[in-house]
Amino acid sequence: MPSNNIPHYLYKRNHTWWFRKRFVSEGNAIEYRLSLQTASFQRARLLALRLQTLCQQMVASLGAPKKLKNGVMDKSAQEQIRAKLRAKIAEWTAEETEHWFCGSTRNEGDLNDYLETLDMVVSDLKERIAYDDKPSLHRAEANTVLDELPHLKATLSEYDYQVIARMVAQAKVKSLQDTRSIILGGDAGWLSSSQTTEPSVTEEPIDTLTISKLLDLYTEHNKAKGHSKRTKKKYEWYGALLLSSFGDVPVHTITGAMGREFYDNITKLPVGLQKEVLLASKLSQLIDN
Structure with missing residues (x-):
């Protein structure tokens, strides 16, 4: 695989993919390295993205540059x-x-x-x-x-x-x-001759939206982006994964505990699950089986 197609947070050692991410906090550089224990690039990338979610929570305060007292451009x-x-x-x-x-x-x-x-x-x-x-x-x-x-x-x-x-x-x-x-x-x-504002994803109150309704709105919003067939199928699969885990419930009813359970379940996800299987069964039952 050409090196320019490999994300900078992945590298290979002895046929095994590793996750590597460097953070800077208050002038100190910290680098995390972790073996992903897989030779599959696709699985390594999925695992790395999950790890980055955790890392992002740890360094959320690094999102904006630190403002110095003496530096504001005119x-x-x-x-x-x-x-x-x-x-x-x-x-x-x-x-x-x-x-x-x-x-x-x-x-x-x-x-x-x-x-x-x-x-x-x-x-x-x-x-x-x-x-x-x-x-x-x-x-x-x-x-x-x-x-x-x-x-x-x-x-x-x-x-x-x-x-x-x-x-x-x-x-x-x-x-x-x-x-x-x-x-x-x-x-x-x-x-464009004039600036147009992004259309609002939805005008509906959040407590009236179910997961399936929100997914439909997201799909409609993305049509203008011209995603490839492969990307559309990925989004459909992720939507099926959410429905399989939570059911078609109002979005505002999803709690932090449910989110943590979802995260724990996707780390145990069976390989090769099809969208149709996810939509027909609860995720917890698929994992148990």
Whole structure:
């Protein structure tokens, strides 16, 4: 498997996949390593994503940059950086879409693989934004845009570099999302003549929504994203897993204890369960059997 398709939080040692994640808290770097005890890439990725959920709870406070007393960019600098990033988004999107459309003849499998790679890169970038776990890259990331605005560098603090680095990463996410949309026949956000607001997922009070209703709304909301057949099937399977575990109950009735039981059950999940089987039986019964 090409190394650029492997998430940065996974690596292989002696034919076994390992989870690795580095966090920075109050200036101290902490790295967690854990053997996932499997040679299957798909299972390793699933286990790693579960571990990251736990890690995210541990470092939730790292989601936003730490603000220093002496570092706030003036509005003029902010506007210059935002304008340059909008231009960068258009440039990166054009390069990536040209790379796709100028290639040799593509089939559905090539498209699915390409979209899955895009989704993985976006996921990794979003992780990096959320965890802010690579402070050593702040300046290099920020210089992606500041090299074209050299007059600003002398006025910036370390905190400013941290903020700009996050802005650049967010711009890259936007570019990849626009690329995905264009390849699937839609329009990129930066091509629109006016800004449109995201439609609200639902106007209904939360206490009237059941799990199946919420899943239907989520599916409807995702239609505009043009997901591949493979991605749609994954979402359908995850929905069946929720219904098998909780039943079609109002969402607000799901408690923390039920969530912990659900997490414990998915670690015991039998391999190869089909959506139809999940919808026909309770998850706890499937595990017992």
